[in-house]
Amino acid sequence: WNYAEVEDIVRLARRLGAEHAVFGRYAGLPLPAIEPTEEQLRWAVKAVERLRAAGEKIRFGNCIPYCFMPNSSAGCLAGIAYCAIDPWGNMRPCTHDDLLCGNLLEQTVEELWLGDEMESWRSFLPAACVGCPALNDCHGGCRATARQVCGVDPLMKAPLEVLPSQERVTLTFYEGLRPQGFYSVLQEDFGPVLVCGDWIAPLFPEAQSVVEACKRALTLRQIEQKFGPTSLDLIGFLYQQGFIEIV
Incomplete structure (x- = not known):
């Protein structure tokens, strides 16, 4: 197992010039001989969170239920905000699942997206x-694993009574540096969304001006003067998620 090598992997990623180190849990049918125990997985999650709090460019891949333990993974939006399409036009809701929803050579994206399988x-x-x-944040864990195993994410525990408090992460940058965005903003019926590779996040309309400022070569100080201190909180979040670099 490599659960105890999280920090070494992050150092290797940094040395090789990777933008982020992304850690994903195993998703699939049970493999008792090689699957980490819950204790080992918790150890790894804590290591990721500790390094993330220290400012390392690190994040989770597939989601981890919040009822398993507090974590910063994003709830899965497969089949909700994006899907998987193979070279032959077959559409699946998730790269980790074999559920076939149709073929783009035979039907339109809209027909498949609104079809019975996706619904x-x-x-x-x-x-x-x-x-x-x-x-609203967890989305019920990993649907792909749940479908293959027992109908629920195997890491799922009892529902939470209250949301766990998230430890505040403090990032420090020179005020003359500039955020550089690696994303696009799409306008959906429910509002703008931020898209970066296969990552997507809804964007509050009032935050859109800050996001657009990240592509206008403004310094952190100029952005704070124009939009207020909370704009830097948003920029810090985008930085941690890999949507921007500070240069």
Whole structure:
């Protein structure tokens, strides 16, 4: 197992010039001989969070249920904000799942996106998650693993009564540096969304001006003067998620 080598992997990624080190949990049918124990997985998650709090460019790949332990992974938006399409035009809701929703050579994107298979995927949610206060962020864990195993994410525990408090991470940058964005902003019916590779995040309309400022070569000081101190909190979040660099 490499669960105890998180810090070494991050150092290697930094030395090789990688933009981020991304750690994903195993998703699939049980493999008892090689799967880490829950204790080992918790150890690795804590290591990732510790390095992230120290300013390392590190994040989770696939999601980890918040009821398993507090963590900064993003709830899965597969089949909700994006999907997977192979070279032959086959559409699946998730790269980790073999659910075939149709073929783009035979039907339109809209027809497949609104089809029965995708709707079934989106509605696949454990009943216990419905009343959990973390649902909007956690989204019920990994649907792909849940479908293959027992109908729920195997890491799922009892629903939370309250949201866990998130430790505040402090980042320090010289005020003359400039944020450089590696994203695009798409306008959806429900509002703007920020897209960077296969990562997507909804964007509050009032934050859109700050996001646009990151592509206008303004310094951190100029952005703070123009939009206020909270704009730097947003920039820090985008930096941690890999949407921008500070140069």
